[in-house]
Amino acid sequence: MSTQLPASRPFKVSFPHMGNYSIPVRLLAEQLECEIVLPPKMTRRTLEVGARHSPEFVCIPFKYNLGNYIEALEKGANLLIQAGGGCRFGYYGEVQEAILRDLGYDFGMVRLLGGWKLRDHIGDFKRVNPRLTMLRALKAYKLALRQTQALDRIEDYVRRNAGFEVQDGAFEEVHEAFLGELDTARDMRTMAEIESRYLGELEAIPTERPDDLLRIGIVGELYVLMEPFSNLFVEKELAKRGVEVHRFVTVSNMVEHSGRKHTAHLDELIAKSGDYVRYHLGADGTESVSMTYQLMQQGFDGVLHLKPFGCMPEVNAMASLQRLSREHTFPILFISYDAQTSETGLKTRLDAFCDMLRMRKQRPGDAAMADGAETLAPGAERSTA
Amino acid sequence: MHATVGLPRSLLFHKYHVLWETFFGALDVETVTSPQSNRAILARGIELAVDETCVPVKLFLGHVDALRDKADYILVPRIVTLAKDETACVKFLGAYDVARNSVPGIRLLEYNVDVKNGIRQRPELCRVGETFEPNRRKVRRAYDHAASEHLRYTARLDEQQEEVLARPGMKVLVVGHAYNLYDEMLGKPIVDFLGKNGVEVVSSEFHDTAKARTLAKLVSKDIPWTYNKELLGALESYRERVDGIIFLVTFPCGPDSLMTELCMRRVKGTPSIMLVLDELQSEAGLRTRLESFIDLIEAGKRRAAVDGAR
Ligand code: SF4
Numbered sequence: 170m171s172t173q174l175p176a177s178r179p180f181k182v183s184f185p186h187m188g189n190y191s192i193p194v195r196l197l198a199e200q201l202e203c204e205i206v207l208p209p210k211m212t213r214r215t216l217e218v219g220a221r222h223s224p225e226f227v228c229i230p231f232k233y234n235l236g237n238y239i240e241a242l243e244k245g246a247n248l249l250i251q252a253g254g255g256c257r258f259g260y261y262g263e264v265q266e267a268i269l270r271d272l273g274y275d276f277g278m279v280r281l282l283g284g285w286k287l288r289d290h291i292g293d294f295k296r297v298n299p300r301l302t303m304l305r306a307l308k309a310y311k312l313a314l315r316q317t318q319a320l321d322r323i324e325d326y327v328r329r330n331a332g333f334e335v336q337d338g339a340f341e342e343v344h345e346a347f348l349g350e351l352d353t354a355r356d357m358r359t360m361a362e363i364e365s366r367y368l369g370e371l372e373a374i375p376t377e378r379p380d381d382l383l384r385i386g387i388v389g390e391l392y393v394l395m396e397p398f399s400n401l402f403v404e405k406e407l408a409k410r411g412v413e414v415h416r417f418v419t420v421s422n423m424v425e426h427s428g429r430k431h432t433a434h435l436d437e438l439i440a441k442s443g444d445y446v447r448y449h450l451g452a453d454g455t456e457s458v459s460m461t462y463q464l465m466q467q468g469f470d471g472v473l474h475l476k477p478f479g480c481m482p483e484v485n486a487m488a489s490l491q492r493l494s495r496e497h498t499f500p501i502l503f504i505s506y507d508a509q510t511s512e513t514g515l516k517t518r519l520d521a522f523c524d525m526l527r528m529r530k531q532r533p534g535d536a537a538m539a540d541g542a543e544t545l546a547p548g549a550e551r552s553t554a
Numbered sequence: 555m556h557a558t559v560g561l562p563r564s565l566l567f568h569k570y571h572v573l574w575e576t577f578f579g580a581l582d583v584e585t586v587t588s589p590q591s592n593r594a595i596l597a598r599g600i601e602l603a604v605d606e607t608c609v610p611v612k613l614f615l616g617h618v619d620a621l622r623d624k625a626d627y628i629l630v631p632r633i634v635t636l637a638k639d640e641t642a643c644v645k646f647l648g649a650y651d652v653a654r655n656s657v658p659g660i661r662l663l664e665y666n667v668d669v670k671n672g673i674r675q676r677p678e679l680c681r682v683g684e685t686f687e688p689n690r691r692k693v694r695r696a697y698d699h700a701a702s703e704h705l706r707y708t709a710r711l712d713e714q715q716e717e718v719l720a721r722p723g724m725k726v727l728v729v730g731h732a733y734n735l736y737d738e739m740l741g742k743p744i745v746d747f748l749g750k751n752g753v754e755v756v757s758s759e760f761h762d763t764a765k766a767r768t769l770a771k772l773v774s775k776d777i778p779w780t781y782n783k784e785l786l787g788a789l790e791s792y793r794e795r796v797d798g799i800i801f802l803v804t805f806p807c808g809p810d811s812l813m814t815e816l817c818m819r820r821v822k823g824t825p826s827i828m829l830v831l832d833e834l835q836s837e838a839g840l841r842t843r844l845e846s847f848i849d850l851i852e853a854g855k856r857r858a859a860v861d862g863a864r
Contacts, residue, residue, distance in 0.1 A: 224815040226806040256644045263776040264812050267819045280776065432671070446651055448632050448666065451644035479606050479806035485648030487604040488655040505606060 172293045173266075175247040175277035180297060181206045183246035185237040188395045189320055190420055192352050193313040198250075200309045201298045206246040208237040211398040215240060220508045222268050228477040229506050230392035231261050233399055238265060242274050248297070252281045256452040256482050314424060315357055319364040321419040323347055326371050328416060332408035333376040343370050379411065383526050386464040387416045388457040389475035390483050393506050394418045400475055401512050403504070403519070407473075410523045415469070417460055418453060445489040454482035458489045461501065465493075470526045471500035478507035500526060557686055558584045559663065560625030562617035563591070565610060565649065566633065568732035573704040574629065577679065580696035581687045586625045588617040590738035595620055600833060602656045609740070609804040609833050610733050611645050611652070618653050618660060627663040628653075629682070634668035636780045637767075641670075643779050643809050676701075708761035718754050719795050724851060727792050729758040729785050729817070730802030731810075740831050741802060747844055756796055760788035774816055779809045789817065798825045798851045800844075805832035825851055 174180070180203040184194055191207055198205050209215075211233070219236025238249055249269075251262035262280035269276065279293050287303075287310050295301050323344070331340040347367040354360045385407060393400045394416060407414050426434040435449045438459035445462060449455045461472045474490060476483035487503065494501045502522045504515065559578055561567055567574075567587075578585050589595070591613055599616025607615075621628050630653050633646040645652075650664045663685065665678040676697055683693035719725065726748060728735060735741035735757055745755050760766050766787025770777060773786045793799060801817065803810040814828050827847050829840065 224811040226808070227811050227815075228808055231812075260776055260778055260809075260812055263774060264816050267816055271819055445655065447654070448651060449634075449647060450651060451647040454644075454648065479608075479808065481608075481644040481808060482648070484604050484606050485644065485652055488648075488652040491604065492655045 172279045172296050173277045174296060176275065179204060180248045180277070181246045182248045182250065182297075183208055183238070183241035183244075184250040184252070185234040186211055186396065186398075187392065188397060189324070189348055190317065190395070192320060192348065193316040193420075195352070196313045196316060196355070197309055200301055200306060201294060202300065203248065203297065206241055206244050208241040208246075209244065211237075211396075215398075216508055222272065224264075226479060228480050229399065229508065230390075230396075230477060231265070232508060233392075233396065234261060235265050235268065238269060239272075239274075242269070242276060247275070248277045248279065250279045250281065312355070312357065312360075314421075315360050316351060316354065317424070318421045319351060319360050320348075321421040322364060323367055323371070325416075325419070326368060328404055328408075328414040330371070330374075330376055330413075331405075332411050332413060333378045333382070335375045335377055339374045340371065343367060343374065381527065381530055383410075383412045383470045383523060383530075384468075385412050385414055385471050385473060385526075386460065386469050387414060387473045387475060388418070388460045389453065389473075390477055390480050391418050391423070391453050393475045393477055395420070399506060400504075401506075401510065401515050403473065403475065403515065406516060406519055407523075410519060412523065415464070418456065442489075443493070445493050446486075450485040450489075451482035454486035457483060457486040458493070461490060461499075462493060465497060465499045470530065471502065471522065473522075474501055474503045476503075476505055478505045478510075500529070556582070556584055557627070558586050558625040560618075560621030560628040561585050561587045562614060562621060562628065562630070563588045564614040564617040564737070565733045566631055566646070568736045570631075570704065572707040573700050576703045577683065577696050577700035578686075580699055581683055581693065583686045586621065588620040588624075591617070591740070592738065596739060596833060604656075606806065608645065608807050609831060610731070610737075610807075611649070612833065613737065613739070614649065615653065615656055618657050622657070622660055627661050627685075629663050629665075632664055632666045633780075634666070634673075635670040636667065638670050639778075640767075640780050640783065641778050642781065643807075708759075711759055712761050715756060715759065715792075718756055719792065721754055723752065723754055724798075724848070724855075725754040725756055725796040726798045726800055726851075727756045727758065727789070727796040728800045728802055729789055729814075730800075731781055731785070732759060734802050734804055734831070735759070740804065743837055744800070744802070744829070744840065744844065747841060748848075751845075751848055753848060756792055758785045758788035758792075760784050760791065762787075765791070773820055774813070777813060777816075779813075782809055782813050785813070786817075789821065793821060793824055796824065797855065798847060799827075800847070801826065801828040803828055803830050805830055825854060 182198050182201055182203045183206045186208055195205055215236035216232060218239050219232035223232045223235055251265065262278065266278050279297065281290050281293065287306055291303055291306055294306060327340050327344050334340050347363065350363050354363055387394060387404065395418065397404065404414050435455055438455050439446050441463055442459040443462040446455050446458045457474060464472055490501055493499060502518065561571065561574055575585055595616035596613055598619050599612035599614065602615040602619060603612045618628055630650045632650040633642040635641050650662065654662055663682050665682050666673055667675045667678060680693045680697050683696060684690065687693050728745065730741060748755050763784060766784045769790035770783040770786035772790050777783060777786065801814045803814055818826060818828065827843065829843065
């Protein structure tokens with residue numbers, strides 16, 4: 170825990186983007202009774218400025234976060250928040266603060282280390298807003314969590330179904346409208362109402378689901394999984410190829426398994442990993458392997474494994490995943506993201522992967538996998554998509 | 555019939571070999587150590603490892619493989635936490651599973667240290683010992699003996715370090731993990747080159763771990779990695795007594811790149827460079843950088859001498 174406040178009020182708070190979670194985070198930040206300055210929407214520039222000032226081979230979430238900070242500071246923010254998660258996230262804040270200070274920015278920073286539990290952080294928040302009470306913070310936390318759940322449920326539905334819309338863009342339109350409304354909801358009842366109404370709207374969208382549709386699970390490191398800009402919108406790309414997309418790493422799930430339940434959760438994952446993992450591999454690595462194994466057993470057609478280039482826990486996981494893929498001839502596409510990863514390269518690889526999966530479906534057990542096996546062989550996957 | 559235990563000469567071997575060798579020795583178990591790192595070991599490691607694995611882990615896999623038919627078991631520790639509020643680099647969490655899944659045809663002996671969750675080294679290593687010696691008291695005695703030998707050894711290293719620091723002449727602190735510093739292919743060429751050029755090398759080995767943790771706080775409040783705290787402890791404790799600092803980082807090590815970034819920004823006044831070692835590193839390139847670094851230090855010293863004379 171570590172807080173340094175800006176020299177003078179008013180404080181203008183900002184925090185890095187991750188998917189649409191700026192919605193619940195904004196709700197939380199409101200309790201600080203400061204002006205909130207959202208970083209501008211992510212663009213290539215965000216990554217460029219972030220990467221320019223980052224250590225060269227730090228993992229890419231660091232670079233995106235730093236880019237968000239710089240762009241937020243340019244917009245007038247003066248109090249930055251950095252939160253936990255991942256294996257090095259806990260350490261991002263201190264280095265980012267040093268870099269930004271050397272760049273000449275004048276700002277304060279709240280570095281939230283440790284868990285997701287409110288009591289770990291209330292002290293920091295109280296320094297920003299002395300009027301904040303535990304009760305009020307708790308209430309806000311519960312609201313933000315509810316909002317997060319609504320967000321995750323709706324987006325889960327979109328992922329599974331958007332690939333089959335009859336009219337292009339139908340899901341996206343409803344999704345956007347949902348985000349707009351959810352952002353203004355400030356009580357439980359409204360949130361529940363918005364969630365069920367939009368779920369109804371999504372269900373009403375006409376779809377055509379082919380018999381041979383592909384079901385693909387996405388596993389990997391949390392940031393690239395949850396920040397679509399950073400994964401080059403891989404979920405949308407899959408949807409375009411008529412894929413039912415499943416993803417299990419969401420903030421709701423992470424909160425659910427955090428704190429005291431964390432160890433039990435890991436034990437369960439290990440127990441269901443088909444002996445491909447015996448000890449926790451760090452951050453999301455164990456989950457990546459265990460979920461892949463479980464999805465394979467559930468008859469999924471394939472798995473996409475996403476990670477930032479050099480991400481250690483996921484590199485650990487890949488040793489298990491490559492063996493699993495080999496021993497069970499189960500298709501896994503490994504994608505690494507760094508600042509140079511190109512969209513074209515990604516699209517080509519997705520095309521090839523989906524084609525291979527379809528071929529396997531039509532002619533189960535024959536040479537189809539041999540083609541695919543080439544993309545799967547250890548060492549064949551390149552660092553950049 | 556004597557069982558043999560293979561010790562891969564990589565990663566934590568460079569920190570704990572005295573502990574391991576003494577422990578197994580006391581149990582009448584023969585240990586076999588893989589050879590010094592060489593091209594073949596590295597090449598095999600690269601072949602076995604996932605592309606983006608850091609160089610030390612690639613070497614580790616090469617060493618494990620080199621022991622495949624040479625020993626009955628291969629020892630691979632899994633280290634998570636050695637104290638509350640800190641953690642080992644993620645590669646030590648995964649080392650056992652990574653070796654198991656990457657190298658075919660081996661039998662591993664693992665011990666798990668996760669102090670934060672109440673799993674300590676003594677009972678874990680004793681459990682390993684019981685594979686060979688049913689008498690538990692004997693195993694515990696072997697461990698205690700090994701642990702004190704380990705402490706004696708590291709204390710001696712710290713003393714030697716002080717001796718180096720007391721000598722006259724140019725001294726350079728090389729900040730890097732033992733598994734990089736002492737590896738035949740990674741740190742050794744650098745240390746040798748410095749030595750040949752008359753530079754005394756002070757290593758960042760620092761075994762007073764309690765002191766290291768306190769000192770580390772002066773540079774970094776939040777750094778969570780146990781072994782990096784030791785590096786920072788060495789940095790704080792030695793930096794004013796050396797003429798230059800070399801940060802040795804292996805590609806693409808995240809913890810080290812973050813730590814070095816912070817150090818380079820915070821440690822002012824002593825000339826410092828960062829050397830990134832990868833599997834393709836060219837010795838010629840390294841030499842050039844080291845030469846110009848030595849020149850830089852000498853120039854600084856001359857200037858200081860002139861200023862002092864005025
Ligand atoms: S989990 Fe991966 S991306 Fe996240 S901090 Fe660790 S190395 Fe970086």
